[in-house]
Amino acid sequence: MSYVFQEYAEMGGTYTLYSLDVPSRGDMTLSHQWQNADGEALREVKTEKCGTFHSFEGKAPNVKSVLEKQRAGEF
Incomplete structure (x- = not known):
């Protein structure tokens, strides 16, 4: 399994491309x-x-994310 993701610089138009390979x-x-x-x-x-x-299990956090708060009109 492979995951690809990017991290963008705050300013400047550059980014880092990542690829995580999980055999x-x-x-x-x-x-x-x-x-x-x-x-x-x-x-x-x-x-x-x-x-x-190593697989893990957990519960979702009890706190809303910023995006969830924005969508709910809490900001």
Whole structure:
């Protein structure tokens, strides 16, 4: 299984593209690369080795997120 997500800079038009690979066995790897607004690489791809994924269970938090508060008209 693989997850891809992006983190945008507050200003400047750049972002970091991440890819988290979660194999059925073994350690996860996180690859990331800094890119400009046109998707051109500003640095080489770096890969970090992570630990093995362990499933977990939990309950949803009892606090509304900012988006939920905005939609409910609480702001």
